[in-house]
Structures are given as structure tokens and as C-alpha cells.
Amino acid sequence: ETEEINRESELESGRYHLYISYACPWASRCISYLKIKELDDAITFSSVKPIWGRTKESDEHMGWVFPDSDNEVQGAEPDHLNGAKSVRELYEIASPNYTGKYTVPVLWDKKLKTVVNNESAEIIRMFNTEFNHIAGNPDLDLYPSHLQAKIDEANEWIYSGINNGVYRCGFAKKQEPYEEAVQQVYEALDRCEEILGKHRYICGNTLTETDIRLFVTLIRFDEVYAVHFKCNKKLLREYPNLFNYTKDIFQVRGMSSTVNMNHIKQHYYGSHPSINPFGIIPHGPNIDYSSPHDRHRFSK
Secondary structure, eight states: OHHHHHHHHHSOTTSEEEEEOTTOHHHHHHHHHHHHTTOTTTSEEEEOOSSOEESOTTSOOEEOBOOSSTTSSTTOOOOTTTOOSBHHHHHHHHOTTOOSOOOSOEEEETTTTEEEEOOHHHHHHHHHHTTGGGOSOTTOOSSOGGGHHHHHHHHHHHIIIIITHHHHHHTOOSHHHHHHHHHHHHHHHHHHHHHTTTSSBTTBSSOOHHHHHHHHHHHHIIIIIHHHTOOOSSOGGGOHHHHHHHHHHHTSTTTGGGOOHHHHHHHHHHHOTTTOTTOOOOOOOOOOTTSOOSGGGSOO
């Protein structure tokens, strides 16, 4: 019991900050949890600029950078906590000899000036249960014990087939690996479409972690992955169940504020010169995910 009390005093309101990019699907998992668990009063957050920039003058590394002022990029703000110019600098503040990747999300401890965690799969599990004493929606459990095995299994094939699958398509340098990856993407999407014909969400009629992890890829699919990553065999909006499901998740209270389509499109089309050398951002398709859906046909 003492351990629990100590843990709660460590996980106090106002102590942590979540650095994200609205563009990044992994970081978007975390901001989604922050919003739907209503932790955004207890844990502050901010977003980097959507387009990668030079992280240091002394080398060529490109990565996530902060804007210089609050009005430089709508939705992004300078690092008011540490004064870092880039996410790379944050990692170096936390650990001067750090040699890993400079990724978002970053859950930051303001008191100890260090990185608590930078693995989105772990951060969302923390947000699900460990901060319930300071959450506005503590009763929402996206990883309930009776569904954990099902969630873990679904996460696995959705990650390899869809979340990571679209990247394997986009960054393929030869035709054969591209063909292989694209086949896996569409096999997994077809599997989701079939499941979503039977119940409202992937693991039944209860919203779970799996749905959030799938949603962050689906919301980017027609706007970015179909064009930029060459996943154009079939558009998301050609799948009746998946398309309505994406609208359903988008309309969960708090979720729509986590989707910044300008950041998403600017990042992908503007940060991968090997795929899109001139950084031209396609005009469409500008889908309205707030339009009515048919998922209410399943009881919760």
C-alpha cells in the first residue's frame, strides 16, 4: 500500500509534459489518450513543427524541431520548458551521451528534467491506468483485463500489416518488397473490414486500445498513404465498414482535436525528399470525418 501511495505522489498533477507531433501516428496515440482519458489538465503537452528541419548547425541530421515563436506555425509552439530548439536537444538535456533516435512522443518529467518514456505503446498503457487519480475520465479502461489477450493479438497483426505496413510500402526501394508490403496492407484492411461487419470495434462492442492504434493510421490513409506511400489499390472510403468506423472513432469526445490534417499533410509531403523531392502537397481529398456514420447499428 505504501508503494502505491508513493507512486501516486510521484505521478502528481502538473509534473509531466508530453511532447508530440500532430503529424506522427505514434505520438497521436498518446495525445488521443490524453484527451479521451481527460488528462490534459494534469499533463501539459505541446507539438513540434510538422516539417523536419536541421537539428544542429554542426551536422546534417534532419528531425523534429520547435518553432521560434508561438505564431510561426499554427498548432506548434516553442519549447517553453527547456528552451530546446529540437527534440534532439531534449534527448541531450536528459542524457548528454545519448546515441539513439530522436523520436516523439516524449513523456517528460519537469521535476527531474528527464525523459520518462518515449515508447508510445508503453505511454498509452501508463495513461490508461497509472494516472487515474488525476484523470477526468478515470472509468474509461481501454485495456480491460478480460480483453487483454484479444487486444494484444489484434495489435500485433494490425501493427505489422497496417501501422508499419504502410511505411514498408512507402519506403520500399525495389518493386518486389513494395508488392509484398502492399499485399499485406490490403489483407489486413480486408480482415478489419470483415471484423467490423460483426461488431462496432475491433475487439467487440467496446472501444479499446486497438481501435486507437488502428485509427491513427486510418485517418491518414486517403489523405497521405494512398498517394505518398502508394497504397492506392483501394481507398479507405471504398470500405463501408472501415470508413464509417474511422468516422465513429473521430467522433469520440476529444478525438477530433487530436487530428491536425494540415500538420499531417505538411509533414509527410514535406519531410521525405526521397519520395516527394519538391514537397508539393496534394490539394485533396479533404474528407469530412465529422459527417454521420452507421456504427450505432451495433449495441455498445
